Amino acid sequence: MDTQYDIVIVGAGIVGCAIALELSRYNITVALVDSRSDVGAVTSKANSAILHSGFDAPPHSIESLLVQKGYKRFNEYCSSLGLPIEKIGGLLIAWDQEQLQSLPTIIEKGRKNGQNNLVIKTPQEIYSVEPNLGEGVLGGILIPDESITCTFTAPIAFATTAVVNGVTWRGGTQVQHIKKENNFYRLATNNGSIQCRILINAAGLYSDEIDRMVGFDRFTVTPRRGEFIILDKEARSLLSHIILPIPTKITKGVLICPTIFGNVLLGPTADNILDKNDTSTTIEGLENLRMKAVQLMPKILNVPITTTYSGLRAATEHSDYQLFFEPQSSYICVGGIRSTGMSSSLGIAEFVVEHLSEFDLKLENKINWATVKMPNIAESIERASQSSEKIKGHSNYGKIVCHCEQVSLREVELACEGPLPARSLDGVRRRTRAMLGRCQGFYCLPNIVDICSHQMNKTPEILLGIEEKGNIR
Numbered sequence: 001m002d003t004q005y006d007i008v009i010v011g012a013g014i015v016g017c018a019i020a021l022e023l024s025r026y027n028i029t030v031a032l033v034d035s036r037s038d039v040g041a042v043t044s045k046a047n048s049a050i051l052h053s054g055f056d057a058p059p060h061s062i063e064s065l066l067v068q069k070g071y072k073r074f075n076e077y078c079s080s081l082g083l084p085i086e087k088i089g090g091l092l093i094a095w096d097q098e099q100l101q102s103l104p105t106i107i108e109k110g111r112k113n114g115q116n117n118l119v120i121k122t123p124q125e126i127y128s129v130e131p132n133l134g135e136g137v138l139g140g141i142l143i144p145d146e147s148i149t150c151t152f153t154a155p156i157a158f159a160t161t162a163v164v165n166g167v168t169w170r171g172g173t174q175v176q177h178i179k180k181e182n183n184f185y186r187l188a189t190n191n192g193s194i195q196c197r198i199l200i201n202a203a204g205l206y207s208d209e210i211d212r213m214v215g216f217d218r219f220t221v222t223p224r225r226g227e228f229i230i231l232d233k234e235a236r237s238l239l240s241h242i243i244l245p246i247p248t249k250i251t252k253g254v255l256i257c258p259t260i261f262g263n264v265l266l267g268p269t270a271d272n273i274l275d276k277n278d279t280s281t282t283i284e285g286l287e288n289l290r291m292k293a294v295q296l297m298p299k300i301l302n303v304p305i306t307t308t309y310s311g312l313r314a315a316t317e318h319s320d321y322q323l324f325f326e327p328q329s330s331y332i333c334v335g336g337i338r339s340t341g342m343s344s345s346l347g348i349a350e351f352v353v354e355h356l357s358e359f360d361l362k363l364e365n366k367i368n369w370a371t372v373k374m375p376n377i378a379e380s381i382e383r384a385s386q387s388s389e390k391i392k393g394h395s396n397y398g399k400i401v402c403h404c405e406q407v408s409l410r411e412v413e414l415a416c417e418g419p420l421p422a423r424s425l426d427g428v429r430r431r432t433r434a435m436l437g438r439c440q441g442f443y444c445l446p447n448i449v450d451i452c453s454h455q456m457n458k459t460p461e462i463l464l465g466i467e468e469k470g471n472i473r
Contacts, residue, residue: 005029005168006361008187008196010175010210012036014044014151015337016202017158018345022353024165026363031194032159032167033187035174037423038430040155043204044342045430046279046311048228048257048265051085052343053145056247059112062321067340068114069347071145074154077346080371081157083149084260084378090146090242091126093137093296099246100138106246107141117144132238132299146242150260150378151342152430157374158345160420164372169420170194175203178213185214185330198359200332200352204314205276207322207335214331219322221335223276224315226268227285228308229293232438235264235303243296254292256300261405261433262379263306266293272315281308307440313338323351327358372419375411377433384411401451402444404437412448416455425463428452 007023009016012034020032036042051074054067078085094100103120110118119142126140127133163169170191177188178199187194201210208221236258245253257265269285286308294301315338316322322336332352337344356363375384384390384397385408391398396410415422415431422428425435425448434448435441441448449460456463 002186002193002195003031004184004195005031006196007031007198007200008033008185008194009200009202010034010187011201011203011207012039012155012159012171013042013202013204014040014155014158014342014345015204015334015348017155017162018349019200019202019334019352020162020167021158022346022349024162024167025366025369027366028361028363030162030167031170031196032162033170033173033175033189033194035172037171038427039159039169039171039420040152040430041426043312043314044155045151046228046309047151047226047339047342048255048268049149049151049259049342050242050257051147051149052340053115053143053147054113054340054343055110055115055118055143055145056106057113057340058319059109061319062323063340063344064113066321066344066347066351069350070344071347073346073350074149074343077371080373081161082374082376083154083157084376084381085147085149086258086260086378086380087145087147088241088258090143090244091121091130092141092143092244092246093126093133094139094246095136096138102246103139103141110143115143115145118142130239130241130243132297133243134296134298143244146244148242148258148260149342153374153377154342154345156420156431157372160374160418161372163419165366165369171423175210175213178210180214180329183330198330198332198356198361200334202334204337205312207314207333208316211333211335214329216324216333218324218333219316219318219336221276221314221316222272223274223278223312224338225271225273225278225310225312226339227281227289227310228265228267229286229289230259230306230308231264231266231300232304232306233262235300236262238264238297238299238303254289256293256296260378260380261436264300264303266290266300268311273312276312279310279312281310285310306438307436323348325355325358330359375414375431377431384408401447402432402434402437404439404444405433407432407434409451412451413455416452421456422452423456425449425452
């Protein structure tokens with residue numbers, strides 16, 4: 001027998017998880033489906049972790065509307081869900097006359113996007129707050145509402161709250177074929193068949209393929225790879241704002257940004273590629289980032305690199321989000337969500353629920369709906385291993401297993417438990433910060449593998465991705 005739901009959401013990135021969170025408020029049956037074993041495990045985990053205010057979005061676009069909505073709702077949820085936010089502000093820097101002349105236009109665009117607090121700054125004002133910037137600043141704009149947050153915590157918080165409130169999580173489930181039969185969709189997957197009355201496509205990089213499975217052909221996702229460099233924590237004292245370049249039609253450009261973990265991020269590059277699984281970094285890309293960053297802030301050259309990574313954005317041939325509501329087909333498409341996806345996710349979710357009134361589905365609020373607060377992994381807030389109260393309550397909070405990031409044994413144990421537990425080392429990493437520090441797991445990995453092997457009931461070989469013949473996958 002097929003498992004039947006009122007709604008199935010395909011894709012458990014930050015947008016799919018946000019939609020699941022919103023739908024969990026109602027007395028309907030919902031499933032969140034993803035080919036990966038964990039939520040937020042692809043595009044959503046590999047971005048700049050900036051909560052964008054939307055000042056530079058195309059005015060009157062769907063993206064602009066939903067980034068503004070999402071930014072507001074993200075801040076509203078931060079306390080109840082444990083979403084760390086630091087409103088440090090951004091500085092958009094002009095380095096040549098053409099960029100300087102564009103500042104009034106950017107200010108006007110910001111006002112059209114509801115940002116009325118943007119202020120043009122002189123070179124002297126900029127250097128007074130960012131003395132480590134390189135020579136040649138001609139002016140800039142202060143964007144007070146630009147913030148940094150945790151790209152790991154948000155999708156896990158959204159999905160965990162959804163699951164606790166009755167949404168079914170079906171990880172490791174890849175949709176292979178979709179067929180409409182009478183009033184239901186039948187989704188053929190590698191884990192059996194699923195039926196639903198309404199299908200929501202939030203499949204990110206694969207949203208175009210799901211759209212075609214349903215019978216449409218409206219856009220094509222061309223992965224846009226962005227490479228990043230993470231600098232050691234000693235770089236954090238070099239700057240106090242997000243240092244932004246003048247954006248272009250293709251990219252927001254290379255920025256220098258503090259992270260919620262106390263590091264500094266450089267990036268991204270912007271290269272269109274064909275392979276939706278290619279998250280490799282390149283010598284050329286990383287060298288280009290480093291050269292640009294050194295021009296912006298020369299002292300960065302003296303700071304060690306902690307790690308590098310790349311993420312893929314679901315770019316399409318269109319300049320705006322690809323949102324389609326098809327009541328006659330009982331289908332909603334949420335595609336083409338690019339670098340502003342984290343900022344707009346809760347706005348998109350609200351928008352989707354608003355449009356469900358056009359569908360033949362009655363939404364009744366649950367009486368006992370509740371949020372789930374995530375453990376803190378931000379540097380600016382007291383960590384569990386620093387809390388005498390927590391250590392008094394459970395001694396394992398005082399036993400450090402990852403010394404670079406000060407992660408305790410108890411935090412790793414808890415990451416493997418609960419309604420949405422980690423099922424891999426990557427899942428533990430995103431829930432605790434373990435293995436993200438200077439040594440990148442060189443010292444703590446064996447101990448963490450032993451702990452997770454016991455907690456997950458998996459062999460160390462499976463956790464490490466090592467086949468019986470000894471080859472690493």
